[in-house]
Each structure stands twice: as C-alpha cells, then as structure tokens.
C-alpha cells in the first residue's frame with residue numbers, strides 16, 4: 001500500500017515520534033510511506049471561490065504548499081492524519097490541509113485512514129477525533145485506528161510499540 005502521513009506538527013517532537021513509529025512498522029510490512037510535514041508548510045485556508053470546481057478543474061487557485069500534498073490525496077491508498085492537540089483540535093496547518101481536499105472532492109484511491117494525536121494533558125482529544133471521524137466517513141475512508149499519547153511520547157515506548165505493531169499489521 002502507498003501510505004501518506006500528514007504530520008500537522010511544526011516541531012520534531014511528540015507527534016514526530018508517533019509518526020516515525022508508524023512509518024517504521026508500515027515499512028517493515030513492505031508499505032511505501034511518505035511523510036508530509038504539513039505543520040511546516042504554508043497552506044492557507046480554502047477561499048470558497050469555487051475556481052477548483054469550475055475553470056480550475058480540480059486545481060486550486062492558491063499556489064501554496066498544498067501542491068505538495070495534493071499528489072498524496074490522489075495516489076495514496078491510506079491517509080494518516082497526525083497532529084499535536086492545539087486548543088482541543090488538530091493544528092491549523094493540518095486543518096487547512098484536510099479542508100483543501102475540497103478541490104478534488106475526495107481522495108481518488110484511498111480506502112483507509114488512521115489518526116495519531118499527541119497532547120500535554122490526558123484527554124483533550126474529543127474535538128479532533130470527532131472531526132476525524134466525520135471527515136473520514138464523509139470521504140469514504142475506513143478508520144483503521146486512533147492512537148493518542150499524552151506527554152513525552154519518546155518515553156512511552158509501550159504506546160510507540162503499539163503504533164509500530166498496528167502499522168506492521170496493515
């Protein structure tokens with residue numbers, strides 16, 4: 001499978017530890033993994049100009065870093081959304097990347113999704129998980145798994161091992 005991981009964190013920290021654990025497991029199973037660092041990209045919010053659904057024929061009028069993400073939406077068999085929790089939701093960068101799928105409607109090939117969330121406090125995940133579940137249902141993606149780590153992810157070897165094993169079993 002071709003797996004695209006959209007990492008919404010701007011840092012190399014807890015979310016990256018989860019992403020790397022997932023990528024290691026998936027690669028061990030022979031999957032092709034691409035990590036897109038959307039947290040560090042310049043991706044603006046949708047303008048609702050409808051250029052994409054008219055003259056643009058599936059392309060966005062905004063020529064920003066979303067051009068680096070769009071091929072993954074078109075070619076990946078699985079999309080993994082990863083983010084730190086920022087005020088009870090995914091980061092604004094990841095939210096923008098998720099919403100800009102509007103230009104093509106739905107990912108062309110993807111059938112599965114997963115969610116990796118990191119946070120400082122124990123359970124701020126409700127909003128992010130609700131958005132993810134509604135979004136994946138709307139896009140027709142099967143939720144393969146949701147993983148969360150509160151605090152220092154590098155110190156949670158058991159949880160990282162769980163993520164690695166999950167990805168290896170895909």
Ligand SMILES: Cc1cc2nc3c(=O)[nH]c(=O)nc-3n(C[C@H](O)[C@H](O)[C@H](O)COP(=O)(O)O)c2cc1C
Nearest residue numbers: 009011013014015084085086087088118119120121
């Ligand atoms: C702007 C901002 C908002 C945050 N909001 C929350 C929050 O609502 N709940 C929480 O538990 N942690 C919150 N955090 C902490 C991060 O989610 C947490 O440190 C996370 O592990 C950081 O991931 P990273 O190492 O990939 O950057 C926030 C951090 C920042 C910078």
